[in-house]
Amino acid sequence: MKVASFFAGCGGLDLGFEQAGYEVIWANEFDKTIHGTYQFNHPNTYLCKSDICTLKATDIPDCDGFIGGPPCQSWSEGGKQLGLNDKRGRLFIDYIQLIKEKRPKFFIIENVQGIISDKHFKTFLSFLSSLECAGYVVSYSLLNAADYCIPQDRFRVFIVGFIKELNGTFKFPKPLNKPFVTLQKAIGDITEKPRLYNNERVNQEYGKWANHDAFTGPFDAKFMARNRVRSWNEVSFTIQAQAKNCPLHPQAPTMKYISPNQRVFLPCYEHLYRRLSVRECARIQSFPDKFRFFYTDIKDGYKMVGNAVPPRLAKCLALNIKNALDSMGEKKRAGVLVAYYKDEHQLRMTLRNKLYYVRTGFRRGALQMPVGATSPKYLLLHNSNSRFLYTMVEECPKIMSASELSHLGFMPSGNEYLTFKLEDAECINIEGLDLADVKFREKKRDIAIPYVTNIQELFS
Structure with a gap:
């Protein structure tokens, strides 16, 4: 492709x-x-x-x-x-x-x-x-x-x-x-000292390790407000695009706490605190060693690596x-939205309005559903031992605000929601399928997260 x-x-x-x-x-x-x-x-x-x-x-x-x-x-x-x-x-x-x-x-x-x-x-x-x-x-x-x-x-x-x-x-x-994958596994074999640069023009003549260049500019107060060292047996902090914000090499000990907004390099070990080199950052980003970075200003090297996926x-x-x-192109199976209803009031309002809503986004209890996808064919609502199956209108779910839902008699606790329309308020049965046989996914952090599956898997 x-x-x-x-x-x-x-x-x-x-x-x-x-x-x-x-x-x-x-x-x-x-x-x-x-x-x-x-x-x-x-x-x-x-x-x-x-x-x-x-x-x-x-x-x-x-x-x-x-x-x-x-x-x-x-x-x-x-x-x-x-x-x-x-x-x-x-x-x-x-x-x-x-x-x-x-x-x-x-x-x-x-x-x-x-x-x-x-x-x-x-x-x-x-x-x-x-x-x-x-x-x-x-x-x-x-x-x-x-x-x-x-x-x-x-x-x-x-x-x-x-x-x-x-x-x-x-x-x-x-x-x-x-x-x-730990820092030890990622960069532990790069034992040579890096070439050090601040504002000098970078020498593109490389030895064993291409781009094994480290920025030596000053550390500002914002950088020193937090520990910037991860140990050899941990994963790195995020590799960033600004050279001054690059994480420190794991050879150094954890920075010493002074106050909520101040850390210092551990006394007598100051010489161990250096930024990761461009090549070490590239390794941590999963670039192969044959991938070469060309720059005359070392800050451009860090920028290229840090901005990359x-x-x-x-x-x-x-x-x-x-x-x-x-x-794609295979025959689609009938989809089911499996969701929890909080209490009898929510169930009653759902049936009266023929409308069910779920949180959207990345909030706790939110449903991850593609935007533009049509609603699943069925809605399975459950609470304790109560289980109800409804047919839904197969159209794209709409986004509604908490105030709009409140006007319909619901009592939402968040901001914005995806809403699904029910074809009818009558519970249905599918021949050969018993709702009592359904085993739901485990709750996450004591919350029943709504999810979409297909009818065959739900009853398998």
Whole structure:
């Protein structure tokens, strides 16, 4: 399959898709400090160096999918969080517009966890709605790279969409349930001291380890407010794009606590505190050693590595997309929304309004359901030993606010909800199926999370 890459950076997302068997035929990256690195490591991909704001659908070759992660600074919880008030934040809209115009079979979008924070969640939902209106079934999830054999805690939001004509949805890769990859395993064999740089021009003559360069600039008060050292038997902190915020090498002991907003390097061990090198960061991001980074300013090296999607995680996502595309077109089984009703009042209001609602987003008790997907055929409500099965209207669930639901007689406790319509308030029976035989999924943190399954699996 052929894909086009946007906000390509050095090409971490691209590399993962290539490792999964895709052909990245075209990529767009505007930052000239990255061009040399991308072209060296992706020699078979045409690199478009134009500003994405100037691109039209006709500039992009025909392909099966779009991949890319718009700039994250506008949404990051560590920044000013200006969202769409920042021109970088509006690049998200430019990417969506190109998806609308070109209409690839699928797309993937990556961004930081801050985009689903309370401050930006409505904007995030508007992005999903825009993609759904453009003709896509859209799924999203928050993934931690550490769950996929990548040696760092790195939480990122991924959005995957498939064009509705394919009549399918996407399942995100499940955590691999393997032991975490520790710093010892990831970088323990790099025992040589790194080359040290601050504002000097980086020497591109490499010894055994390419890009084994470390930034020596000062540590500011914000950095010193928290411990920045993870030990050899742990995973790393998130690899960031700013050199000054790079985690410290695990050779150093944990920083000494002084006050809630101050740590210091442990006395007599100050010489052990150094930032991870660019190559060590690349290892932690799961880049292979043959992947070379070209820069004359060391800060550009850290930027390229820190902004990248870990290739190993990208490969997991790419393989799941491929599997989803392969299975689309198979006959769909009748879906069931399995959900809990709190009390008799909620059940009574549900039947009176022929409407059931669930939390949306990543809140506790929320339902993860693709935007643009039609409602399952059935709704199975349960409470203790009571179980009721209803037929639902097969249309896209609507989003309603707590105030709108309260006006209908419900008593919601959150903000926004997905709502499903019932065809009838009468409980139904399916011949040969006994509701008493259903075994529900275990509760998470004492909460019965609603979920969608199919009728065969529910009664198997």
